[in-house]
Amino acid sequence: MQVVSKVWKRLMITSMFNFVIYFALFIGALLAIILWPVTLALSATGITVAIILLVYFMGVLYISFVCHLANVISVLEDVHGIEAIVKSKSLIKGNTGLCAAFFLIHNLCLLGIHLGFYKATAVGGDSFWDLMLLTFLWSMLMSMLILFGLVIQIIIYFNCKSYHGENIYVQVDSKDVEFKLFR
Numbered sequence: 001m002q003v004v005s006k007v008w009k010r011l012m013i014t015s016m017f018n019f020v021i022y023f024a025l026f027i028g029a030l031l032a033i034i035l036w037p038v039t040l041a042l043s044a045t046g047i048t049v050a051i052i053l054l055v056y057f058m059g060v061l062y063i064s065f066v067c068h069l070a071n072v073i074s075v076l077e078d079v080h081g082i083e084a085i086v087k088s089k090s091l092i093k094g095n096t097g098l099c100a101a102f103f104l105i106h107n108l109c110l111l112g113i114h115l116g117f118y119k120a121t122a123v124g125g126d127s128f129w130d131l132m133l134l135t136f137l138w139s140m141l142m143s144m145l146i147l148f149g150l151v152i153q154i155i156i157y158f159n160c161k162s163y164h165g166e167n168i169y170v171q172v173d174s175k176d177v178e179f180k181l182f183r
Contacts, residue, residue, distance in 0.1 A: 010080035011071060017081050018067040025063060029056060064107075065099040066092060072157045076168075091160040099156060106149050113142050 032052065069088035074080045079087055092099055120134035161168060 007075050010074045010078075010084075013081045014070050014074040014084045017085060018070065021063060021067065021085075025060065032056070061100055061103060062096075065103045068103070068153055069099070069157060069160070072153050076154075076157065091157070091164060094163050095156070095160050098159065102152055102156060106145070106152070109145055110142075113138060113145060117142070 066085060066088050069092060070084040073088050073091075074084040077084075077087075117135075117138040120138055121131065158168070
């Protein structure tokens with residue numbers, strides 16, 4: 001409980017900045033959709049539209065793992081808000097492929113679980129109890145994936161710290177303990 005009282009404020013501030021970034025990205029996407037006919041009229045083929053969509057989804061993926069790592073940083077370090085986002089961006093340099101691969105696979109698994117849950121509940125089973133069992137199983141699978149994702153985010157944080165040769169400071173019984181990470 002002592003840790004939660006120290007960490008929640010930093011995490012909420014970082015989450016608010018993450019929300020602002022995602023909101024700005026959403027507004028940008030909305031403007032792109034509104035300007036879609038202009039984009040189609042200017043391009044002779046659909047290649048320009050495909051490139052714009054590819055750049056947008058790559059941006060969403062990048063912002064996703066920067067914001068997730070910023071949340072980990074705001075919990076494990078005494079940094080929050082924009083500083084945590086800037087620090088996560090600098091930590092990711094050199095490990096962008098690892099982060100992108102994890103978040104892409106994680107989001108594909110989330111999509112699979114959502115589709116499975118939808119099929120199980122919308123199409124349904126033969127009886128009420130079949131539906132309850134399927135709902136319970138898909139919910140447990142989702143919970144396990146979320147917890148697994150949180151653990152992997154912390155492992156990616158330690159990997160990024162190690163890659164940049166940074167040490168980790170942990171406070172144990174009011175004393176700072178330094179862990180040196182080796183690459």
